[in-house]
Each structure stands twice: as C-alpha cells, then as structure tokens.
Amino acid sequence: MTTSIAGQRILGIDPGLQTTGFGVIDAHGSRLQYVASGVIDTTHHARGDLPLRLKTLYEGIREIHRRYQPDVASLEIVFINVNPQASLMLGQARGCCLTALVSCDLAVAEYTALQMKQAITGHGRAAKSQIQEMVRRLLNLPNAPRQDAADALGLAITHAHASPSMNKLSAQGALKRKTHGMFRAGRSH
Template identity: 70%
Template sequence: MRILGIDPGLRTTGFGVLDAEGAQLRYVASGVIQTASAELGDLPARLKILFDGIRELQSRYQPEVAVVEIVFVNVNPQATLLLGQARGACVTALVSCELPVAEYTALQMKQAVAGHGKAAKAQVQAMVQRLLQLPAVPRADAADALGLAITHAHAGRTVDRLRAAGLTRTTASMYRRGR
C-alpha cells in the first residue's frame, strides 16, 4: 500500500510517501510545499498553493491512502484557526482526488515512531531516518509527514477494524476530552 503523509502548515506543509508491505516500509519521497511565493497576508492564495500542491503529489505518486495530522488547540487561537484552514485545504484536496483520509494526532504519531508522545522534533527525525534507513535526517516537516505515514502503516489496519466494529472515538470527542 502506498501512503501519503501530510503535516499541514500555512507556511510549510510537509509530505512523505512510503510503500508498506506488511511490516516492511520503503521510502518513496518526501519534502515540503511552501507558500512563500504568496504575500504573507494573502490567505486565499496560500490555501490555493497548498490545494494545488497536494493534488500534484497525488497525481505524481498515486497513493492509495492519505494521512493528515489532526490540529491541536494552541494557546494562540488565531494561529490555531489559520492552521485549521491550511489543514482544511489539504484534506479537501485529498478528498477531491477521491483518496481515503486517515487522521492521527501528533501525540499518536510520536508515540508510534519514537515510543513516547512527548518526543522532540529531533527524536522524531532520527527515528524516521532509522526506520526508513535514510542516508540523512529528513527536514522536520517532512519527518513528521513520514512519521504519520509510518503510524498509519502500523496502526491503520487495527483502526479500520475498530471503526468497522464501531469502537473508535470521533475527532469531536477527542477534542472535548483534550485528545
């Protein structure tokens, strides 16, 4: 299964593509979509860059499933709203390509990749490099996206079975309970 991981951000959105065959993971590609070409205050232009960039990734790599990080509520409500809009543009682009979209929190990804939910960015980068046998440490945004893809490769089947049995929490309930 080919998995596209997305770590949404308004300025920089990380992406990572890997192939999963059972427990075997194979790195395909990773990088970032940057919206610096649009003016800082031009939110619609930045969202269009993200939307078009995600659709281009889908066309180029032909993933079977996409994974997007769930936005956490930040101390700065304005930053949270802007990040939510960037995430919405990414999810909309994926859905418009008729891709199934899985969602995990940063805590879930860090737990799956580094072994604990409070892992630092550098720890996630190092573990992604090790798990995918990469020659160098990936950029932080790309490492998070690859981490999301790794998380789904390992947990996706179980989550799908739980969802089919009606045993998973909804995103709304996760927010009410503080994730």
C-alpha cells in the same frame, strides 16, 4: 499506484500555512519503503494573501497525488494554540489539505501529534530531532529529512502500523459511524 497487491502506498501530510510537509511510503506488511518526501512552501506569497497560500497548498497536494498515486492519506489533527489567530490560520490550512485529499478520492486517516510521536519514538513528548532520527532509521534513509517532511513521513508510518488493527475493528463493526447528531439535508437529527 500500489507496488504490490499486498502493500499500500501511504501519503502523510503535516499541515501548515507556511510549510506543509508531505511523505510517501510503501507498506508491505511490516516492511516500509521510502518513496518521496518534501514540503509545499507558501512563503513566497505575501503574508496576508491567505487565498493564494491556500490555493498553493491545494494544488501542491493534488500534484503530489498525481505524481505518486497513493492509496490512502494520513493527516495530522491539529490542536488550538495559545494564539487564536494562529489557530484559525492553521485550521484553514488543514481544512484545505483535507479538501485536496478528499478531492483526489483518497480515504483519510487522522492522527494527533501525540499519537504519531508515540508510534514513532515510543513516547508522546519526543523532540522534533528524535522524530527525524527515528524516521531516518525506520526508513533506512542516509540522512534525516527536514522537520516538516519527517513529521509527514511519521504520520504515514503511524498509519502503516495502525491500519491493520483499524481494518480488523472496522470489519467487526466496531468502528461504524454514528449517525445521531449528524446533519442531513441541512438539519441536525
């Protein structure tokens, strides 16, 4: 539910298997307004119960969508960690989040942590505390949000700043999706 014709409501998601952060903002041009933030916590489930944790993430994102009615979503692109097992688990959590967003018919923009940090703090090696403080300032919050929620709000803010430029490039055809190497009817072409 967009609050004005010129604005859009953006849902940011910072995926994690134990804790997934979410943040919702309204963007009206360069003016940003905080709507909500928090986490989807799966730590109450047994550590080895991956299916139940993924189900919790999926249902949590769908509930956030129902409650806040965002127009678009912004999701963090995760990179491989040193531990292959941890990377696999995080990738499954991210895939679950992406599936939940798409099942809500949301367009999903994807940004790396580096892109988000550069957009929020001005440099890509910002500490978590710096992101929390800049998100607090940019959204005029009384207190800094917890880390996962701050990262999710940072992703939403990043999209609010990047989407006008991306929309202009898309309108000019510069961002047309390439079809070579894509799968069609189970075959690569």
